[in-house]
Amino acid sequence: MAGIKDVAAEAGLSVATVSRVLNGHPSVSEDARRRVTDAVERLGYRPNAVARSLRTDQTRTLGLVISDVMNPYFTELARSVEEEARSLGYSVIIGNADERPDLQDHHVTTLLDRRIDGLLVSPTDGGSPGMLGAARAGTPMVFVDRWIPGVDVPVVRSDGRAAVRALVAHLHALGHRRLAIIAGPAATTTGRERVDAFREALAAHGLELPDPYIGQGDFQAGSGRRVTEGFLDLAEPPEVVFAADNLMALGALDAIRARGLRVPDDIGLAAFDDIPWFVHTDPPVTAVAQPTRELGRAAVRALVDRIEGRPGASVTLPARLVVRRSCGEGGPGTGNPLSPVRRSTP
Amino acid sequence: MAGIKDVAAEAGLSVATVSRVLNGHPSVSEDARRRVTDAVERLGYRPNAVARSLRTDQTRTLGLVISDVMNPYFTELARSVEEEARSLGYSVIIGNADERPDLQDHHVTTLLDRRIDGLLVSPTDGGSPGMLGAARAGTPMVFVDRWIPGVDVPVVRSDGRAAVRALVAHLHALGHRRLAIIAGPAATTTGRERVDAFREALAAHGLELPDPYIGQGDFQAGSGRRVTEGFLDLAEPPEVVFAADNLMALGALDAIRARGLRVPDDIGLAAFDDIPWFVHTDPPVTAVAQPTRELGRAAVRALVDRIEGRPGASVTLPARLVVRRSCGEGGPGTGNPLSPVRRSTP
DNA sequence: CTGAAAGCGCTTACAG
DNA sequence: CTGAAAGCGCTTACAG
Structure with missing residues (x-):
């Protein structure tokens, strides 16, 4: 592979001058510049980024x-x-x-x-x-x-507080009271914040977030599945499950389907993080979308x-709420003043 | 940031020796090795990968x-x-x-x-x-x-020929005859191969793949949407659309839903490339899965x-066929000897 | 405007 | 087993 020395030889100039034209240094004669450019072209020379990095x-x-x-x-x-x-x-x-x-x-x-x-x-x-x-x-x-x-x-x-508040208002308006969350790891800020935001939003409606309704997940599908199974085994299962990310929502969907249950008739589902597939899941999933x-x-x-x-x-x-049909709402077309954003097709 | 010279000074040895223990060279005394290791530890030294790369x-x-x-x-x-x-x-x-x-x-x-x-x-x-x-x-x-x-x-x-053959057999057994494909770019091998495999499989059943049933996509969702709209506008639309990748299948789903049509009742859909979400789409999508x-x-x-x-x-x-419900099949539980793999939950 | 030379932080024959 | 020295391919003061 041609090096800067080869270019210098080909151009009949020193490597210093070659380097200068390569780096767009101003004090180079027009003639030198052209000779170097030509030599580079002929040799197919490409500067070695490793050497350059070491030097600079x-x-x-x-x-x-x-x-x-x-x-x-x-x-x-x-x-x-x-x-x-x-x-x-x-x-x-x-x-x-x-x-x-x-x-x-x-x-x-x-x-x-x-x-x-x-x-x-x-x-x-x-x-x-x-x-x-x-x-x-x-x-x-x-x-x-x-x-x-x-x-x-x-x-x-992004700050999901307002969107989570909108989500809870939406759920409350639909008549849901027993709301559970699949949380992310407590060691992460997003893991904690989303639970906090959810709890605060519930409090604003006089609702509690009891411990059995907080499932500990790890942002991966498997944990969403496991936690949802736990919720479903409760004497009084939640009416809606809010997954703190889209992968855990996928796991929740797996668990619900495995029991032969239906969303939203048997249980509602919402997720943090929106993705294109949520438009086409059965049913389309209500989600908090980040920019x-x-x-x-x-x-x-x-x-x-x-x-x-x-x-x-x-x-x-700010993040924003995208309402779809997974929480029991009538779906696009059903007017609902509490849903800030409505979107049926992408 | 400490360099190899600092380590050498700290250890009271030459940089050559330091370099040798760093690289696990055999001819280094136990004593030297320990002194270097200690110095590295004390200084928190990390070799500069850029310099090493230039040299080696x-x-x-x-x-x-x-x-x-x-x-x-x-x-x-x-x-x-x-x-x-x-x-x-x-x-x-x-x-x-x-x-x-x-x-x-x-x-x-x-x-x-x-x-x-x-x-x-x-x-x-x-x-x-x-x-x-x-x-x-x-x-x-x-x-x-x-x-x-x-x-x-x-x-x-991966070779999808056998899986595509299985797919076409599955579609044929379900009574479908007008089968269309959303192809990938003809400039790519996978773009061409999947069309070829599809056409060959159709031929084995005495079926043709007329030009209007070959839509030119580019492996992205937008093209899947566009091509599907074209299919739907045909005087005689296909009974099943086979998307040559999962993104174009997503686009097809968008287009079908935008018309208020249902899969598989109004039109069937199958895709090349399986993904976890296909289990939860409405309906679950039949796909060719690559390893x-x-x-x-x-x-x-x-x-x-x-x-x-x-x-x-x-x-x-080899790739393999995963049969779900998007082509009009009865769904999991309906015995169908032509479906080599059946999977309802992940 | 141009070139000779030093040096970036390493590795590796070459001697000893 | 160890060290002095050359060199990887560049850039950049320093002189001229």
Whole structure:
């Protein structure tokens, strides 16, 4: 593979000059510039990014450590991150933690070893050693979706409180009183916040959230299945189950179907995180939708700001409720003033 | 950040010795080994992977260029690739081409500039210049899922012929005769193969695949919607639509629902590529399932074989039919000898 | 505007 | 078993 020396020889100039034209340095003669460009073309030369990184101490690469790629929410987030990064001249390397702290640390370590310029992370738990170390060491970093309290890093996330309030109002208006939640891990901020928001919203209607109606999940389908089975085994099962993410909602659907029960006739279902498939499930699922694309974009901008020496601020965007038919509502067409957003087809 | 020199100073040894213990070189005294290990520990030293790569000319990194991350099939493939690569000591950088040849080339180029050790690609089209160049230049490479005829690179893929035959037999047994397909891009192998397999299977039953029943899609939801609308506008619409991937099936579902039609009563639907949501759609969708995890694993093994100087063989794994209710069948419980696999819950 | 030279942080023959 | 030195492919003050 041709190196910069070959280009210099081909152009009859020094490697210094070649490097200058490659990097768009102003003080190069028009003649030299053309000779270099031609030589590059003839040789099909491509600069070695590894060597350049070693020399300049920057890789123009961002690391993104997410909790679970198979979760459509995170897939979309990753896609949006890559898009925005690319438009800013950065590449991104994705590390999938699969909700495992040890894997999260593995990826953080690997990414740091590769000297990425900055790190975007959606922490799986309260903070693995590697992650905290990176934050303390001053690696440019921003948390996205989930964050770790007490760590001084910008946070880009969405606030689901209003949407959850709208959801509970919707359920209440439909006559539902026994409402349960499949929670995410208590070690994650989103795991806790969604339960808190749900509980507060219930309180506003004079409703309680008794312990048996809080099922501990881990954001994965299997746990949604398990928790839902537990709910169904209760002497007084809930009338509606709210899954704190879309994968646990999938698990809940599995469990309900396995018992031969029907949604929403036998039990209602709602989910945090909206996905295209929810339009076509049986029945279409009512969900809280996050502005995922915007979240990814904002996170990258905040991180690049930090990398390039600018402040890099936290951002919180509102989520919104999308009412469908899984909670027993009459479906699109049935007027219901409590449903802020109505959508039957994508 | 501590460098190897700092470790050497701390341990009272030369950088050469430090490097040797870091790399597990045998000829190092037990004493030196311990002093280095201690110094590394005290300093929290981590080798700079960039410098190491420049020196050794290997990055221990694999590039994976896929057609569309948002497609659950490719998401799962990517996940499996990363898992297998990690177990073999490699990292992977994913490039999402979004079915765009220009983006595919952008990623191939970026990956090559970073000097990845090998490239896994599922080409979006007949072969963009960058891709072909890489293959010609001798970059270790393997095609996964899709491939480019005439390029001498191992191919890891699945063969859907038998499953498509089983699907058509199933449809025929249900009395369906007017069968249409939403095809993938003709520039992709999978786009062509699935149509061919479908046509052959139809022929075996004395059925034809008239042109109006072949809709040209691009593997994305929007095209599935558009093509299905066209089918529905026909004087004699098909009885069943077979979407060549899951995203186009989603689009088909959108179009059918938008017309107020029902599956399977008004029109049947089947898809290539199975996903967990197909169990819960209305109705559950009959699909051809690929052995995605195994495909990812096999692809990585073939690539690493190439990288490490071993042959690296092509692999073809069979896909299988999963019958559900979207084609008008009686549903689970209705015996049907033509359905090789039956599955009602995951 | 151009070039010779140093240096980024490692690894690895080569000597001893 | 250990160390001094060269070199991986670039970039960038420093001189001219």
